[in-house]
Amino acid sequence: MRRYTALLLMTVYFGVAAPVNAQIAVYGETVYTMDGDPIDNGVIVIEDGRISAVGSQSRVRVPSGATIYRGAVVTPGLIDAHATVGLTGITNQAQDQDVQENSKAFQPELRAMDAYNGRDPLVGFLAGLGITTVNTGPAPTALSGGQTMIVSTGASTVEEGLIKAPAMVSVTLGNISGAYKSPGTRAKIVAEFREAMLEAQAYTAKRDNGAAATLRGEILADMLSGAIPILVTAHKAHDILTAIRLQAEFGFNMILDGAAEAYLVLDEIKASGVPVIIHPPMIRTNGAAENAAFSTAAQIHAAGIPFAFQSSYEAYVPKTRVVLFEAAIAAANGLDREATLEALTIGAATILGISDTHGKIAVGRAADLVVFDGDPLEYTTHACTVFAAGALVSETCN
Amino acid sequence: MEKTLQRCLLLLILLGSIRVTAVAQEAPIAFVGATLLPVTGPPIENGVIEDGEIKAIGPAGTAIPRRATTIDVSGHVIMPGLVDTHSHVGEVSGGDGSSALHPGVRTLDGINPLASSLNRARAGGITTLNIMSGSGHLMSGQTAYIKSRRANSIEALLFCEDVLTEICGGMKMANGTNSIRSGNFPGTRARSASMARELFMKAQQYGRKKAEALEAGESFDEIDLGNEALLEIMDGRRIVHFHTHRQDDILTALRIGNEFGFTPVLHHVSEGWKVADEIAAAGAPASIIMIDSPGGKLEAVDLVMKTGRVLEEAGALVAYHTDDGITDSRLFLRSAALGVRAGMSREGALASVTINGARMMGLEDRVGSLEVGKDADLVVLTGDPLSVYTHVHQTWIDGAIVFDRSNPDDLASATGGYGVYDRADVHIHGAETEHVMEGGE
Numbered sequence: 001m002r003r004y005t006a007l008l009l010m011t012v013y014f015g016v017a018a019p020v021n022a023q024i025a026v027y028g029e030t031v032y033t034m035d036g037d038p039i040d041n042g043v044i045v046i047e048d049g050r051i052s053a054v055g056s057q058s059r060v061r062v063p064s065g066a067t068i069y070r071g072a073v074v075t076p077g078l079i080d081a082h083a084t085v086g087l088t089g090i091t092n093q094a095q096d097q098d099v100q101e102n103s104k105a106f107q108p109e110l111r112a113m114d115a116y117n118g119r120d121p122l123v124g125f126l127a128g129l130g131i132t133t134v135n136t137g138p139a140p141t142a143l144s145g146g147q148t149m150i151v152s153t154g155a156s157t158v159e160e161g162l163i164k165a166p167a168m169v170s171v172t173l174g175n176i177s178g179a180y181k182s183p184g185t186r187a188k189i190v191a192e193f194r195e196a197m198l199e200a201q202a203y204t205a206k207r208d209n210g211a212a213a214t215l216r217g218e219i220l221a222d223m224l225s226g227a228i229p230i231l232v233t234a235h236k237a238h239d240i241l242t243a244i245r246l247q248a249e250f251g252f253n254m255i256l257d258g259a260a261e262a263y264l265v266l267d268e269i270k271a272s273g274v275p276v277i278i279h280p281p282m283i284r285t286n287g288a289a290e291n292a293a294f295s296t297a298a299q300i301h302a303a304g305i306p307f308a309f310q311s312s313y314e315a316y317v318p319k320t321r322v323v324l325f326e327a328a329i330a331a332a333n334g335l336d337r338e339a340t341l342e343a344l345t346i347g348a349a350t351i352l353g354i355s356d357t358h359g360k361i362a363v364g365r366a367a368d369l370v371v372f373d374g375d376p377l378e379y380t381t382h383a384c385t386v387f388a389a390g391a392l393v394s395e396t397c398n
Numbered sequence: 399m400e401k402t403l404q405r406c407l408l409l410l411i412l413l414g415s416i417r418v419t420a421v422a423q424e425a426p427i428a429f430v431g432a433t434l435l436p437v438t439g440p441p442i443e444n445g446v447i448e449d450g451e452i453k454a455i456g457p458a459g460t461a462i463p464r465r466a467t468t469i470d471v472s473g474h475v476i477m478p479g480l481v482d483t484h485s486h487v488g489e490v491s492g493g494d495g496s497s498a499l500h501p502g503v504r505t506l507d508g509i510n511p512l513a514s515s516l517n518r519a520r521a522g523g524i525t526t527l528n529i530m531s532g533s534g535h536l537m538s539g540q541t542a543y544i545k546s547r548r549a550n551s552i553e554a555l556l557f558c559e560d561v562l563t564e565i566c567g568g569m570k571m572a573n574g575t576n577s578i579r580s581g582n583f584p585g586t587r588a589r590s591a592s593m594a595r596e597l598f599m600k601a602q603q604y605g606r607k608k609a610e611a612l613e614a615g616e617s618f619d620e621i622d623l624g625n626e627a628l629l630e631i632m633d634g635r636r637i638v639h640f641h642t643h644r645q646d647d648i649l650t651a652l653r654i655g656n657e658f659g660f661t662p663v664l665h666h667v668s669e670g671w672k673v674a675d676e677i678a679a680a681g682a683p684a685s686i687i688m689i690d691s692p693g694g695k696l697e698a699v700d701l702v703m704k705t706g707r708v709l710e711e712a713g714a715l716v717a718y719h720t721d722d723g724i725t726d727s728r729l730f731l732r733s734a735a736l737g738v739r740a741g742m743s744r745e746g747a748l749a750s751v752t753i754n755g756a757r758m759m760g761l762e763d764r765v766g767s768l769e770v771g772k773d774a775d776l777v778v779l780t781g782d783p784l785s786v787y788t789h790v791h792q793t794w795i796d797g798a799i800v801f802d803r804s805n806p807d808d809l810a811s812a813t814g815g816y817g818v819y820d821r822a823d824v825h826i827h828g829a830e831t832e833h834v835m836e837g838g839e
Contacts, residue, residue, distance in 0.1 A: 089693075090692060090693030090694075090699055091693060091695070091696050091699060092693060092694050092695050092696075093696065121692070121693070121699075122691060122692075122693060125691055125692065261816065263815070263816075264816065282690075282726060282729070284723055284726075285814060285818070285819040286723075290819060290820075291814070291815060291816045291817065291818070291819075292814055293813050293814035293815045293818075294812075294813045294814055295813045295814075295815075314694075316694050316695075317689050317691075317693070317694035317695075317698070317724060318689050318690040318691040318694065319691055319692070319693040319694040320690075320691045321690055321691070322690050322691065325690055328786045329729070329786070331786070331787075332786045332787050332788075332789070333813055377786060378785060378786055378787075379732060379735035379736055379738075379739060379784060379785065379786050380735055380738050380739045380784055380785075381739070382739065
């Protein structure tokens with residue numbers, strides 16, 4: 001038995017999909033499909049990694065011989081809408097830290113996929129807790145540290161697990177790393193960003209006239225056109241308003257990130273129409289996030305602003321946060337359970353532009369779901385079975 | 399246990415005052431209607447107490463003094479004020495870069511009683527704290543045992559009555575990578591141990607010299623602050639709080655203690671699960687840091703949630719701590735709850751944030767449980783202490799309320815918001831050194 005457990009742990013930690021019985025049935029006392037109301041006493045049938053049926057146990061026919069999993073609550077695989085996992089490794093030593101390129105403060109051409117290590121133990125750690133999808137990339141410590149990508153935590157390589165790349169381009173306003181000689185002030189940060197957008201306009205015009213493509217020019221053009229959303233990290237209220245001002249000037253596709261002081265400018269955020277990937281509620285109250293509150297997610301939700309949760313970036317510990325744990329704190333501070341679970345699944349998938357394939361339990365989709373032995377948000381509940389991208393990645397109660 | 403407690407409606411009577419009263423009135427306060435989690439012993443007792451102490455505990459029907467103020471806390475849960483064995487709130491500082499060892503430095507001289515970070519402790523139900531300096535030193539200074547009372551002076555927070563004649567805290571020591579640095583600091587683990595051993599040996603020589611002088615009836619006027627504190631350790635009067643993560647570092651801490659006659663309280667013990675039997679056999683208490691994910695440095699790569707369970711099963715005395723600002727004092731109960739998630743007993747988890755921590759500071763006669771005769775330090779909770787949905791409703795120290803969620807300012811300190819916490823008041827580990835991010839707990 002001990003050996004068996006060790007093997008299971010290995011499968012989680014190295015992200016190697018365990019062999020899956022061709023037919024699987026997952027029973028849940030409550031199944032949150034995120035595709036209609038929760039189903040009481042529901043069942044999901046998985047065949048060859050795809051969901052072939054989902055519904056009430058009284059209606060769905062389970063194939064005889066199917067491998068059975070059971071739990072109190074089943075949800076879609078959870079989504080971390082902004083992470084650095086895979087680029088900032090468990091040891092936190094130079095050899096596994098690829099989240100901040102110090103040569104220049106603005107390098108949107110850098111790709112997450114070229115740095116992502118799917119075998120880092122933290123990737124498997126998140127998978128074991130039901131976080132099956134992450135939008136991961138550079139740390140929000142540069143004006144632009146590069147592009148994010150969306151990847152399945154069940155996979156050990158980019159090639160196996162890639163869902164979308166580039167997903168977004170990371171841009172940070174307000175406080176960036178002191179490693180850069182310039183920009184060194186808020187105003188200079190914004191001036192440099194506006195210059196880049198003007199450069200994008202000029203590049204687009206030249207390219208349309210037949211000029212050769214450049215690495216930087218292509219991503220700038222996609223940022224400007226809205227083809228690739230810009231993930232703008234801004235915590236202070238005035239930085240949030242600056243982000244909205246820039247978006248109005250250039251018309252790019254923006255997702256607001258962090259937003260620790262969002263509660264001061266809810267009307268402005270709402271009017272701008274941008275979704276928010278809110279800071280981890282347990283973020284430390286220092287730096288630009290000094291005024292963070294546990295209750296901000298609830299306020300954003302009450303204002304009708306679409307939002308999702310993120311693990312964000314920590315230079316030290318916890319080396320990765322766990323969105324499930326973070327969202328639970330929001331739920332304990334005014335966000336209702338269904339809205340919390342929605343933000344962790346279909347809400348995040350919608351903001352990430354992957355709602356056609358992720359964030360719901362629905363027929364035809366790859367199995368990507370979590371079986372919990374109780375309320376998923378409760379401290380003492382475990383994620384006991386996890387399927388990611390059609391494969392069983394954990395059957396240890398974590 | 400829980401079911402038994404559910405049947406025992408608490409009646410808790412204590413002598414104290416409510417903050418809203420202008421002058422502290424020493425009238426008894428009776429809490430009625432709550433579920434009681436006394437942590438130690440059977441849930442129902444009756445008795446009488448003195449000033450600011452628990453006077454009586456019992457089921458509905460227990461006699462309430464006629465002049466008592468009765469507070470109806472029906473539907474709530476009352477447990478002892480939480481005990482945090484390892485915290486950096488209060489803008490604490492310790493020794494500087496002039497040496498790796500500062501036995502004579504008192505953190506109590508650097509604590510700001512008005513620091514906003516103390517509000518995090520109050521909001522989290524933490525009433526007793528061991529405030530200490532960082533782990534960037536082999537010995538960064540003397541820790542301070544305090545209560546999170548609202549007061550302007552450190553004297554009003556300390557457990558001890560007289561800072562000149564009493565021992566008012568423990569001693570912070572560390573090994574492993576945080577204190578391995580350049581300059582006056584060790585460069586290897588072996589050198590770390592040798593520097594600590596050399597310090598204790600010199601203190602032994604000092605002690606002999608002092609004893610000889612006193613025996614000969616001579617005056618001894620070469621009093622050394624550091625050596626006095628080290629003698630207190632070797633005499634068993636001052637407790638060493640030893641930051642240590644890796645399994646071999648844990649055993650090194652025990653080895654040094656064994657050589658000089660003390661049993662350290664092991665702090666963080668990320669790899670304690672690997673040497674649980676050795677820890678238990680040494681009788682060394684273990685105070686655990688609960689981090690949401692492993693890693694952040696090499697010696698914490700194998701940090702796991704199950705450490706509390708494994709150490710509990712091995713028979714070690716187990717506590718959790720916040721290490722605030724590594725984890726947030728407002729969510730201290732969460733550490734115990736995650737311990738239960740990983741298999742620790744509920745009873746053990748509740749003891750690990752109360753009485754066990756008190757034992758690690760030698761304060762178990764005063765705090766850490768709801769028992770007649772103990773200080774009236776308690777937390778009124780809205781529900782199960784181990785549930786994410788439970789809030790600290792009130793925090794009481796010595797019969798006086800220090801946090802009340804119904805008060806808007808206190809609610810703000812519980813949830814955060816604009817201007818609630820001073821950005822300068824988050825302890826960045828190792829900030830006192832050049833290694834800002836490497837030098838963590």
